[in-house]
Amino acid sequence: DGGITQSPKYLFRKEGQNVTLSCEQNLNHDAMYWYRQDPGQGLRLIYYSQIVNDFQKGDIAEGYSVSREKKESFPLTVTSAQKNPTAFYLCASSIGGQVATEAFFGQGTRLTVV
Amino acid sequence: SQQGEEDPQALSIQEGENATMNCSYKTSINNLQWYRQNSGRGLVHLILIRSNEREKHSGRLRVTLDTSKKSSSLLITASRAADTASYFCLCSAGNNRKLIWGLGTSLAVNP
Numbered sequence: 001d002g003g004i005t006q007s008p009k010y011l012f013r014k015e016g017q018n019v020t021l022s023c024e025q026n027l028n029h030d031a032m033y034w035y036r037q038d039p040g041q042g043l044r045l046i047y048y049s050q051i052v053n054d055f056q057k058g059d060i061a062e063g064y065s066v067s068r069e070k071k072e073s074f075p076l077t078v079t080s081a082q083k084n085p086t087a088f089y090l091c092a093s094s095i096g097g098q099v100a101t102e103a104f105f106g107q108g109t110r111l112t113v114v
Numbered sequence: 115s116q117q118g119e120e121d122p123q124a125l126s127i128q129e130g131e132n133a134t135m136n137c138s139y140k141t142s143i144n145n146l147q148w149y150r151q152n153s154g155r156g157l158v159h160l161i162l163i164r165s166n167e168r169e170k171h172s173g174r175l176r177v178t179l180d181t182s183k184k185s186s187s188l189l190i191t192a193s194r195a196a197d198t199a200s201y202f203c204l205c206s207a208g209n210n211r212k213l214i215w216g217l218g219t220s221l222a223v224n225p
Contacts, residue, residue, distance in 0.1 A: 006156075041218075042217040043202070045213070088154070092157075099144045099206060100147070100204070101162070102147065102162060104159070105149075105156035105157040107155055107156045108154070108155065108156050110154070
């Protein structure tokens with residue numbers, strides 16, 4: 001089955017710790033995205049990548065880092081510099097190109113700082 | 115960042131009724147998409163309408179696009195309890211494919 005997988009589903013982090021969220025896709029998509037969603041809110045873009053070895057900051061990149069060493073993988077690290085990391089994190093992928101096409105989403109990771 | 119705006123923010127209807135939600139945006143777009151999100155889950159793509167299209171259907175879904183008013187509507191006909199979810203619009207704008215998400219409409223369909 002083709003799809004996009006996020007892990008883990010739930011993650012707990014102590015204050016001051018870095019934590020990495022996994023996102024893997026086997027759809028052969030060039031573009032991948034990380035979003036943050038707070039309760040009752042829409043999606044805010046953290047980082048996106050149009051192609052391997054390249055990524056761009058989104059609207060709320062501070063306190064986060066990413067890498068895109070492989071086409072199928074786009075891990076997100078939430079660093080201790082992120083002041084309010086408790087949120088629902090969504091990863092997505094799409095074919096890419098100049099005009100947006102259908103995006104496929106993972107099931108999300110809920111991060112809680114304890 | 116610029117956000118699309120959706121209304122209503124919340125909608126509660128009875129099973130069998132139609133549900134209409136709207137999305138307005140501020141810039142010229144390439145296309146507009148609608149997504150559905152069940153509570154605590156990822157988003158699922160519903161339908162994409164291009165800027166040169168005015169109406170599109172998919173099953174019980176009907177999407178319209180009025181580029182002169184910079185707005186789109188999503189109509190769900192003969193709603194079911196399983197349609198209960200949040201619905202988001204996504205606008206693709208500009209040559210750099212700037213993506214603009216709406217804040218969502220929360221739909222509750224009561225059995």
